[in-house]
Amino acid sequence: MSTVNLTNEDNDNDSEYMQTGDMDMMYISTSSQQTELPGGAEQQTMRVYLRVRPFSKEELSDKEDQDCVGIENSQTVTLNAPKGSANMKSSEKGIGMSLHKFSFSQIFGPEMMQSEIFEATVKSQTSDFLDGKNALLFSYGVTNAGKTYTIQGTPKQPGILPRVLDATFQYIGGHLYDGMDLKPYLRNDAQYLDPDQVKQEKSAKAAIFASVKEECEPLRSSGLESCSALTSNPTEADSSQFALWVAFFEIYNECVYDLLQVSLCSKSKKRSSLRVCDDGAGNCYVKDLRWINVLTLAEASKVLQFGNKNRSAAATKLNHSSSRSHSIFTIKLLKIDDSTVTRISEFSLCDLAGSERCNKTKTFGERLKEAGNINNSLLILGKCLTALRNNQTEGMKNSYIPFRESKLTKLFQAVFCGKGRASMIVNINQCASTYDETLHVMKFSAVAKQVVQVIPDKTLKSLAPCLVGRDGKPLVKNGVMDTQALESFLSEEELLDEEDEANMSLATENELANMIESLRTKLLAERKRNLVQEMEIRNEMGDAMLQQLMESEELRSRQIEELKESFEEKLENTFEIYKDAIREHAYQSARNNLEDDYVPFDEFIAEQDKVETLKRKVSELEGLTSSIGGLCAVPTVDQSCQTHPYKSTEAAEKCAIDSICEDKQQLIICLEKRLKDINVRLQNTTDGYLEKSSELDDLQRKSKDQTESMEEILWQNVQNDREIASLKSELAKLSQNSPMLLRPKRGLLANIRDAVTSPRKTSTTRTKRKTAHP
Ligand code: ADP
Numbered sequence: 036m037s038t039v040n041l042t043n044e045d046n047d048n049d050s051e052y053m054q055t056g057d058m059d060m061m062y063i064s065t066s067s068q069q070t071e072l073p074g075g076a077e078q079q080t081m082r083v084y085l086r087v088r089p090f091s092k093e094e095l096s097d098k099e100d101q102d103c104v105g106i107e108n109s110q111t112v113t114l115n116a117p118k119g120s121a122n123m124k125s126s127e128k129g130i131g132m133s134l135h136k137f138s139f140s141q142i143f144g145p146e147m148m149q150s151e152i153f154e155a156t157v158k159s160q161t162s163d164f165l166d167g168k169n170a171l172l173f174s175y176g177v178t179n180a181g182k183t184y185t186i187q188g189t190p191k192q193p194g195i196l197p198r199v200l201d202a203t204f205q206y207i208g209g210h211l212y213d214g215m216d217l218k219p220y221l222r223n224d225a226q227y228l229d230p231d232q233v234k235q236e237k238s239a240k241a242a243i244f245a246s247v248k249e250e251c252e253p254l255r256s257s258g259l260e261s262c263s264a265l266t267s268n269p270t271e272a273d274s275s276q277f278a279l280w281v282a283f284f285e286i287y288n289e290c291v292y293d294l295l296q297v298s299l300c301s302k303s304k305k306r307s308s309l310r311v312c313d314d315g316a317g318n319c320y321v322k323d324l325r326w327i328n329v330l331t332l333a334e335a336s337k338v339l340q341f342g343n344k345n346r347s348a349a350a351t352k353l354n355h356s357s358s359r360s361h362s363i364f365t366i367k368l369l370k371i372d373d374s375t376v377t378r379i380s381e382f383s384l385c386d387l388a389g390s391e392r393c394n395k396t397k398t399f400g401e402r403l404k405e406a407g408n409i410n411n412s413l414l415i416l417g418k419c420l421t422a423l424r425n426n427q428t429e430g431m432k433n434s435y436i437p438f439r440e441s442k443l444t445k446l447f448q449a450v451f452c453g454k455g456r457a458s459m460i461v462n463i464n465q466c467a468s469t470y471d472e473t474l475h476v477m478k479f480s481a482v483a484k485q486v487v488q489v490i491p492d493k494t495l496k497s498l499a500p501c502l503v504g505r506d507g508k509p510l511v512k513n514g515v516m517d518t519q520a521l522e523s524f525l526s527e528e529e530l531l532d533e534e535d536e537a538n539m540s541l542a543t544e545n546e547l548a549n550m551i552e553s554l555r556t557k558l559l560a561e562r563k564r565n566l567v568q569e570m571e572i573r574n575e576m577g578d579a580m581l582q583q584l585m586e587s588e589e590l591r592s593r594q595i596e597e598l599k600e601s602f603e604e605k606l607e608n609t610f611e612i613y614k615d616a617i618r619e620h621a622y623q624s625a626r627n628n629l630e631d632d633y634v635p636f637d638e639f640i641a642e643q644d645k646v647e648t649l650k651r652k653v654s655e656l657e658g659l660t661s662s663i664g665g666l667c668a669v670p671t672v673d674q675s676c677q678t679h680p681y682k683s684t685e686a687a688e689k690c691a692i693d694s695i696c697e698d699k700q701q702l703i704i705c706l707e708k709r710l711k712d713i714n715v716r717l718q719n720t721t722d723g724y725l726e727k728s729s730e731l732d733d734l735q736r737k738s739k740d741q742t743e744s745m746e747e748i749l750w751q752n753v754q755n756d757r758e759i760a761s762l763k764s765e766l767a768k769l770s771q772n773s774p775m776l777l778r779p780k781r782g783l784l785a786n787i788r789d790a791v792t793s794p795r796k797t798s799t800t801r802t803k804r805k806t807a808h809p
């Protein structure tokens with residue numbers, strides 16, 4: 036028996052080891068930890084909740100209930116591998132355990148109501164949100180585990196999202212700002228809209244509402260029992276007002292799509308993806324994302340419904356399941372004092388893509404295509420959480436956190452870095468058939484639960500919304516946008532596209548050399564990282580391909596084996612039939628013979644009597660003749676009687692034999708025909724077998740070719756690196772010799788400028804192609 040404890044806490048008050056029979060067990064746990072930091076900030080492990088979905092009727096009738104999930108108490112759950120699961124198989128081989136124990140911030144059993152979930156999970160985050168802090172909620176789990184049910188719910192059982200919206204509207208009460216002219220801008224800022232822009236906003240909103248049917252409003256407040264007060268409402272005397280804006284988008288295959296674009300619904304148009312940009316302060320936002328100002332819960336629910344419709348329409352059109360995309364609903368609350376936005380907070384609810392690692396029902400090609408991207412965001416989210424956790428461990432500090440490697444983590448990086456609080460609801464089902472995936476989900480959440488977040492006590496002054504240019508000049512002054520300042524504010528990323536006119540000759544030779552050196556190091560580091568990543572991806576792909584090949588090979592040999600068995604069986608059956616037929620025939624002929632020879636007993640006695648009398652007569656006659664002495668022998672009646680029947684019996688026998696012969700002849704012909712048929716089928720099977728074998732050979736050859744080409748690409752990569760290095764050194768030499776003559780290419784200059792962090796004055800020659808006005 037081996038017991039592994041992955042607890043990385045000193046505080047072991049909730050660690051206990053369970054030992055059941057000779058089962059092996061693994062305990063993965065961290066207890067919730069809360070520490071006060073100087074300055075009022077708070078440090079807390081990420082809250083990770085578990086929700087166990089009830090069985091559906093179908094699952095119960097499919098015997099999915101095998102006691103795989105055991106909720107021990109409100110924080111501990113045990114997973115018990117069912118027979119046939121990969122986990123059980125490997126534990127039988129001595130690899131890993133068959134019993135796992137996990138702890139969560141709180142566990143909700145199948146009987147838990149939606150309102151209870153809301154109260155226990157995001158109620159405090161909602162209060163924070165209304166208080167001006169940012170909040171983020173993930174729902175994580177495999178497809179069909181209840182993620183969407185938890186976030187959105189049903190009309191009768193509204194989920195967390197409608198409850199957060201309801202609580203927000205309750206909080207706002209009579210302090211709603213319905214001017215619609217103060218709109219979220221970039222990530223943390225707001226922008227003032229002129230009357231024309233307000234008109235546009237209104238028509239965009241009307242277009243959305245027009246395409247949502249009135250009668251099937253999903254989240255009427257009727258389904259919501261009134262929440263208990265979250266945060267004290269703004270007092271009547273308080274002149275603050277609030278505006279609520281919502282956005283709804285999805286990330287599919289590392290592309291961001293707006294779910295509130297009206298044109299999306301039209302069949303012909305291809306939907307365009309949106310860019311994720313940096314606002315210059317390290318906060319990422321979705322550029323050109325549509326924000327809708329909602330005034331009531333009913334309006335918000337219509338927006339949600341519209342987005343859902345768009346999402347499933349897009350999924351159907353592109354023939355993928357919506358479970359493969361992450362859908363994110365973001366609510367922004369703008370606090371407005373004297374027509375100026377004084378505070379912005381954001382609550383994002385993120386319904387993650389199904390976490391299943393490989394969908395076995397798909398074809399190989401489809402799976403390969405998706406494997407590259409589909410779960411990239413999930414993979415990177417996992418990597419970020421692991422790195423965040425590792426950074427907390429002494430000796431592993433400062434490990435690289437790959438936030439920038441996926442759209443999802445890029446967008447929520449700020450939350451993980453102290454600008455808000457994130458929590459996660461892990462959804463699982465209790466089905467035996469998906470046990471291995473469920474176990475994977477639990478291991479992922481065990482990591483998430485160990486991530487410590489720093490939560491600022493109060494909304495920091497620096498977080499207050501304000502459009503600030505690089506020169507420190509606010510862009511919005513009394514609701515008016517300073518366009519000149521805005522120009523200078525445009526992020527480097529946007530400027531990269533423009534023709535570079537900067538005069539590099541201002542830099543000294545030394546500065547240039549340093550710059551190039553630092554760029555070179557950066558480039559090398561980047562290349563190294565890319566190479567490692569590429570290798571990893573290739574390895575993963577290679578593994579997946581190999582496994583697929585092995586699977587198909589196994590399948591094929593199993594099919595051939597099955598085919599062989601079935602033919603053998605058929606052959607045996609046919610032989611049995613022949614045997615039976617021959618036996619039957621023999622029996623019939625024996626019976627026929629018996630019938631031919633059969634004489635009834637009475638007749639036989641009568642006949643014998645006759646013979647006796649005739650014999651007697653003969654002896655009498657003999658006596659008479661000898662006494663008479665007359666010698667004329669006349670043929671007796673007896674003789675004539677005897678010869679005649681003898682002749683007729685002989686003919687009948689011959690006749691019967693003939694017919695038997697004929698029957699047998701026919702049987703033989705029939706047997707020969709069937710034998711021929713079997714031979715033909717056997718030949719066909721052999722042909723099929725040979726064909727399958729040659730296909731298999733082909734597949735093997737292809738896989739070999741692909742491995743070779745992969746190696747070749749890697750080799751070329753190395754070559755390219757070498758070439759770049761040599762070019763670099765030449766460039767360095769050139770720049771040392773004559774920096775004045777150097778006119779590097781636009782891309783490099785842009786890179787160099789990217790590295791130079793010192794603010795520069797807005798060049799008058801810069802084109803004003805890009806403007807922040809929507
Ligand atoms: P996911 O979004 O993870 O793919 P869904 O939320 O669509 O899963 O849930 C799958 C099915 O299970 C839905 O029909 C949903 O109504 C039902 N379901 C999920 N969780 C619960 C629950 N806690 N109680 C009752 N039904 C649930």
Ligand code: MG
Pocket residue numbers: 179182183184358386
């Ligand atoms: Mg779902």
